[in-house]
Amino acid sequence: MILDARGVSMDFGGLRAVDRVDITINEGEIVALIGPNGAGKTTFFNCVTGMYVPTEGTVTIQPPSGSVQDITGLKPNRIAERGLARTFQNIRLFPNMTVLENVMIGRDCRLRSGVFGAIFRDPRTRAEEEQVIHDSYTILRKIGIDRYVNDLAKNLPYGAQRRLEIARALATEPFLLLLDEPAAGMNPQETRSLDELILRLRSEEGLTVFLIEHDMSLVMRLSERIYVMDYGKLIAHGAPQEIKNDPVVIKAYLGEDVSA
Amino acid sequence: MDTLREIRRSALLAAWFMVLTFPIMVIRVNTITNTIEWRWERLILISVGSFVGSLVWNYFQRRKRAQGGPRPQTADLPADLPADLPAELPATDIGSAPLTPPVEQRTWVDRGLARVGMSRATFRKPAVAVPLIVAALGVAIAYPLVTSLYQTNIMVSALIYVMLALGLNIVIGLGGMLHLGYAAFYAVGAYTYALLNHYFDVGFWVALPIGAAVSMLFGILLAIPVLRLRGDYLAIVTLGFAEIVRIVLTNWSSLTLGPSGIRSINRPTFFGLSLSLSQSINLTYFIALGLVIITIFVVYRLENSRIGRQLVAMGEDDIAARAMGVDTVRAKLTAFALGAVWAGLAGVLFASRTTFINPESFRVWESVLILSMVVLGGMGSIPGVILGALLLILLPEYLRPLSQYRLLVFGALLVIMMVFKPAGLIPKRRRLYRLQPEEIPVPDAGGDS
Numbered sequence: 001m002i003l004d005a006r007g008v009s010m011d012f013g014g015l016r017a018v019d020r021v022d023i024t025i026n027e028g029e030i031v032a033l034i035g036p037n038g039a040g041k042t043t044f045f046n047c048v049t050g051m052y053v054p055t056e057g058t059v060t061i062q063p064p065s066g067s068v069q070d071i072t073g074l075k076p077n078r079i080a081e082r083g084l085a086r087t088f089q090n091i092r093l094f095p096n097m098t099v100l101e102n103v104m105i106g107r108d109c110r111l112r113s114g115v116f117g118a119i120f121r122d123p124r125t126r127a128e129e130e131q132v133i134h135d136s137y138t139i140l141r142k143i144g145i146d147r148y149v150n151d152l153a154k155n156l157p158y159g160a161q162r163r164l165e166i167a168r169a170l171a172t173e174p175f176l177l178l179l180d181e182p183a184a185g186m187n188p189q190e191t192r193s194l195d196e197l198i199l200r201l202r203s204e205e206g207l208t209v210f211l212i213e214h215d216m217s218l219v220m221r222l223s224e225r226i227y228v229m230d231y232g233k234l235i236a237h238g239a240p241q242e243i244k245n246d247p248v249v250i251k252a253y254l255g256e257d258v259s260a
Numbered sequence: 261m262d263t264l265r266e267i268r269r270s271a272l273l274a275a276w277f278m279v280l281t282f283p284i285m286v287i288r289v290n291t292i293t294n295t296i297e298w299r300w301e302r303l304i305l306i307s308v309g310s311f312v313g314s315l316v317w318n319y320f321q322r323r324k325r326a327q328g329g330p331r332p333q334t335a336d337l338p339a340d341l342p343a344d345l346p347a348e349l350p351a352t353d354i355g356s357a358p359l360t361p362p363v364e365q366r367t368w369v370d371r372g373l374a375r376v377g378m379s380r381a382t383f384r385k386p387a388v389a390v391p392l393i394v395a396a397l398g399v400a401i402a403y404p405l406v407t408s409l410y411q412t413n414i415m416v417s418a419l420i421y422v423m424l425a426l427g428l429n430i431v432i433g434l435g436g437m438l439h440l441g442y443a444a445f446y447a448v449g450a451y452t453y454a455l456l457n458h459y460f461d462v463g464f465w466v467a468l469p470i471g472a473a474v475s476m477l478f479g480i481l482l483a484i485p486v487l488r489l490r491g492d493y494l495a496i497v498t499l500g501f502a503e504i505v506r507i508v509l510t511n512w513s514s515l516t517l518g519p520s521g522i523r524s525i526n527r528p529t530f531f532g533l534s535l536s537l538s539q540s541i542n543l544t545y546f547i548a549l550g551l552v553i554i555t556i557f558v559v560y561r562l563e564n565s566r567i568g569r570q571l572v573a574m575g576e577d578d579i580a581a582r583a584m585g586v587d588t589v590r591a592k593l594t595a596f597a598l599g600a601v602w603a604g605l606a607g608v609l610f611a612s613r614t615t616f617i618n619p620e621s622f623r624v625w626e627s628v629l630i631l632s633m634v635v636l637g638g639m640g641s642i643p644g645v646i647l648g649a650l651l652l653i654l655l656p657e658y659l660r661p662l663s664q665y666r667l668l669v670f671g672a673l674l675v676i677m678m679v680f681k682p683a684g685l686i687p688k689r690r691r692l693y694r695l696q697p698e699e700i701p702v703p704d705a706g707g708d709s
């Protein structure tokens with residue numbers, strides 16, 4: 001189990017956006033989190049990645065070659081350092097930085113040089129900078145957006161921006177990748193190549209993927225297990241086939257009783 | 261058709277202006293004779309003036325729109341590119357092809373240079389850069405020797421502001437944090453030297469690093485409470501901080517001698533030689549020049565480093581930067597501390613130059629002026645900020661013949677600048693990385709999808 005969230009709740013004033021959610025993820029899995037709009041999926045991601053401190057509950061991780069660590073309430077950058085990387089539902093790139101620089105920021109938490117290195121450019125700092133450029137470019141090639149290397153992020157086509165978010169997340173060297181609606185706004189062709197990319201990341205990089213997605217066909221194709229949320233609560237959990245035919249899930253999505 | 265509409269619009273505007281200004285510009289009540297004077301000739305002046313002004317304004321607006329229309333995609337380059345450039349940069353050619361700035365990053369500077377067959381890269385070639393730098397240095401060194409003491413003095417003050425603007429640029433231009441209290445650190449530096457000199461007779465050279473250090477300490481002290489603030493809130497808190505510093509300096513009379521200030525601060529010394537006033541001013545000029553050169557060097561290096569990248573990312577999207585593992589707390593502290601260091605150095609120099617300081621030298625206006633230099637020149641752009649600082653200090657000096665209209669002209673120039681060049685005089689352009697062919701990894705299985 002590389003991620004174990006237990007009884008995670010998140011309150012905004014009187015609103016309980018996430019209500020005692022238990023989710024576990026095993027190494028090498030692709031797991032999906034689905035649910036109607038406003039179910040609390042993004043909020044749950046935010047609790048796991050440190051953007052919010054959960055009102056209740058704990059989040060623990062166990063990196064593939066490490067010990068169990070409690071990450072509840074840690075700062076987002078500390079959590080990224082420990083190997084959890086995410087993308088955002090509403091793309092959050094650094095719009096006026098180049099594509100390469102965006103990825104270089106992802107590498108940042110693996111770098112050591114400081115202000116004095118910056119001013120005096122000692123050999124170690126120089127080597128580190130060269131390495132960052134090289135590594136970042138390698139990642140761009142892997143994700144297939146290397147032709148944009150020196151363009152500003154804001155000028156990229158939409159699909160490429162989504163990919164750049166993934167590239168930036170990969171640059172942090174995660175073991176668990178959390179994707180918040182990676183296919184949102186993509187055309188069918190782009191979605192298919194995203195499928196391929198996610199599968200490749202798992203097979204080649206040994207990544208575990210946890211994704212939120214509204215595109216059901218993508219979810220059904222990729223994921224081994226699915227969690228379903230509605231009104232902040234987990235309402236179902238299982239293999240894609242089970243979820244597809246689960247009356248509770250159908251009811252949540254259609255908003256009516258189908259058993260009648 | 262367009263021109264006709266513009267003329268009509270300008271005529272309407274002129275009429276509107278005539279109505280608006282009629283009561284104050286045309287009618288005058290002579291209180292001695294109790295009669296009303298009608299100054300019709302003024303009405304004509306206003307109508308002609310506003311009509312022509314509006315036409316000129318419209319013309320420039322139209323030109324700007326024509327230039328700033330929707331930018332073409334990267335693939336089809338605009339017509340004004342030099343012909344020898346490849347139409348598209350194939351990914352694998354990055355190492356060999358001279359990298360052209362992506363289209364959207366081309367500013368008026370690039371367009372202008374392209375017209376005379378050059379680009380920014382031209383200035384990076386040693387064959388061009390070295391003579392240019394040597395020439396600039398030559399001019400800078402010869403300056404006090406060929407001009408009057410008065411001119412040198414003005415230039416010293418301009419150089420101090422260049423330092424200040426470059427320092428503030430670290431916080432605002434790179435980190436995107438709206439810092440309105442920069443003059444406080446300038447004051448801390450100046451008072452550090454003034455007090456050390458007044459009470460302990462400490463000399464300029466010893467005080468210089470101390471002033472920088474004390475100012476840096478204050479920078480960190482301010483940064484800690486404002487770490488969570490952004491935008492307007494940050495601006496208000498920093499503004500308040502600056503006022504607190506000024507008020508403390510004004511009221512703590514037992515230490516700072518209050519509003520009457522500290523007098524006869526020592527000028528910089530030169531290996532114990534006794535200097536005449538003019539020699540001393542020249543020395544100050546060279547110290548200022550040296551410090552400016554160091555500042556440019558350091559800021560340039562910072563900008564193109566890990567910390568510079570962190571700051572820019574943080575300014576662009578704080579939350580995303582944090583989520584990607586950037587330690588934004590540390591980056592913010594560093595930015596504030598570094599910014600304060602330059603203000604401290606400038607402060608020490610300022611105190612030693614004027615030999616008299618009081619809290620009035622460090623009003624909010626001072627922070628605003630430095631901020632204007634950064635914004636006018638081009639946030640984040642080193643040459644831009646330098647140009648902005650020089651312009652804002654030298655222009656008012658040379659506009660002195662216009663005396664009473666000086667600030668008016670100055671303000672109008674600023675407004676016009678910001679309308680037509682909102683990104684500043686020399687806008688910042690992101691750095692492009694040259695990738696050597698051997699750096700490009702051999703595409704492995706599935707390397708390119």
Ligand SMILES: Nc1ncnc2c1ncn2[C@@H]1O[C@H](COP(=O)(O)OP(=O)(O)OP(=O)(O)O)[C@@H](O)[C@H]1O
Binds near residue numbers: 044
């Ligand atoms: N920062 C916040 N402050 C207050 N309420 C919030 C905040 N963030 C989310 N919410 C509320 O929490 C609930 C869950 O929102 P969340 O964004 O997690 O939903 P979601 O499942 O991601 O929906 P979608 O599929 O539309 O992205 C919503 O009612 C939302 O309005």
Ligand SMILES: [Mg+2]
Binds near residue numbers: 043
């Ligand atoms: Mg969401």
